[in-house]
Amino acid sequence: MAKADKKDGEHGDYIPINDVKSHELEPFDKPLPCCGCGLGWCSFLLGFVFPLMWYFAAILYFGSYYHRDPRERTGLAASAIAAVIFTFAALLTLVVLLVTSPS
Numbered sequence: 001m002a003k004a005d006k007k008d009g010e011h012g013d014y015i016p017i018n019d020v021k022s023h024e025l026e027p028f029d030k031p032l033p034c035c036g037c038g039l040g041w042c043s044f045l046l047g048f049v050f051p052l053m054w055y056f057a058a059i060l061y062f063g064s065y066y067h068r069d070p071r072e073r074t075g076l077a078a079s080a081i082a083a084v085i086f087t088f089a090a091l092l093t094l095v096v097l098l099v100t101s102p103s
Contacts, residue, residue: 040075
């Protein structure tokens with residue numbers, strides 16, 4: 001009985017099912033720029049060396065750049081949050097230096 005089930009072209013063979021490509025997902029088949037990390041995450045990492053990159057990414061985030069590719073949204077948001085934290089820390093440092101300066 002087992003040999004009868006395994007004949008070529010009968011019940012024992014698998015049939016490949018072709019996946020229908022969705023035209024909505026085709027733009028996301030391309031890799032992200034900046035080594036595949038995306039512009040947002042590269043800006044976030046480079047911001048620790050050059051903090052102006054956080055402001056550049058924050059401008060892109062608030063300008064809705066992520067509508068082109070939603071995969072960029074998290075990196076741009078992280079850079080915008082880092083820009084806000086850096087601004088607050090820089091202003092706090094400036095206020096402390098001005099208040100405690102011996103003049």
